[in-house]
Amino acid sequence: MADLPRSFxxxxxxxxxxxxxxxxxxxxxxxxxxxxxxxxxxxxxxxxLELLCGEEPSLxxxxxxxxxxxxxxxxxxxxxxxxxxxxxxxxxxxxxxxSWRAIEGLWALEDxxxxxxxxxEQRLSxxxxxxxxxxxxxxxxxxxxGLAITDYKSGKAPRPDRRREALSQVLLYAAAVExxxxxxxxxxxxxxxxxxxxxxxxxxxxxxxxxxxLASSWASLGRDCASDxxxxxxxxxxxxxxxxxxxxxxxxxVTRRVRSGRIPNAPARAALGI
Numbered sequence: 383m384a385d386l387p388r389s390f391x392x393x394x395x396x397x398x399x400x401x402x403x404x405x406x407x408x409x410x411x412x413x414x415x416x417x418x419x420x421x422x423x424x425x426x427x428x429x430x431l432e433l434l435c436g437e438e439p440s441l442x443x444x445x446x447x448x449x450x451x452x453x454x455x456x457x458x459x460x461x462x463x464x465x466x467x468x469x470x471x472x473x474x475x476x477x478x479x480x481s482w483r484a485i486e487g488l489w490a491l492e493d494x495x496x497x498x499x500x501x502x503e504q505r506l507s508x509x510x511x512x513x514x515x516x517x518x519x520x521x522x523x524x525x526x527x528g529l530a531i532t533d534y535k536s537g538k539a540p541r542p543d544r545r546r547e548a549l550s551q552v553l554l555y556a557a558a559v560e561x562x563x564x565x566x567x568x569x570x571x572x573x574x575x576x577x578x579x580x581x582x583x584x585x586x587x588x589x590x591x592x593x594x595x596l597a598s599s600w601a602s603l604g605r606d607c608a609s610d611x612x613x614x615x616x617x618x619x620x621x622x623x624x625x626x627x628x629x630x631x632x633x634x635x636v637t638r639r640v641r642s643g644r645i646p647n648a649p650a651r652a653a654l655g656i
Contacts, residue, residue: 392551401617402612423481425458426458427534432502434494484575502520504519504522530570531569535572539578553570618645620635
């Protein structure tokens, strides 16, 4: 029997919902799950934007962001996860350029000099729908009528039919803020850097949908921990799973997709030698 975790974060819940077996390998077996290049681009961009929003509003300029990126880069390049990428000089330059495009992409969505920032990297710990929830909010903003929860995303913006699912994370943050402080945020926002803003006003219906989903995942996780049985859910994400070499179902899924030409550049191909 596996122990139920003491807390549940949006990233842990997302991992579990996509594949319970991957959740087990990461959170129970404690097997390494290193971030890939795209995730590290996001980490770099998030750190620069966090520092930028800590500046006086008049100083939140593209030039200042460029200076901050230069100051942050040495610490990023020394990180174990970044060194593990073992990038050639040209690939490293492309990494830095991708990161900068994400950072600069903020100005395509908003003028940070006009944002009334209440806090950045705000840690949350609260019981949400009976679940011991924890998370970190990228930014909390004072807006007309109340408080906005804002989260940066450096990945690809979701299709219209997946936007509700994407908003569930920030709605859970809103629920945690209300549970912890008694203040209900009025707005939630996802800033897909250089691409699009997805936002909505906080409503009872939206909050209930997000928190009910969290509670359902938590209950399912409890059953899996009690039985020590964690389902494998094969799919396209197997191509990016670090545990594919120890997962028969994942190996078969990747092999099938490679043969059909549907997963050309996934890291699992190299890991499996196919």
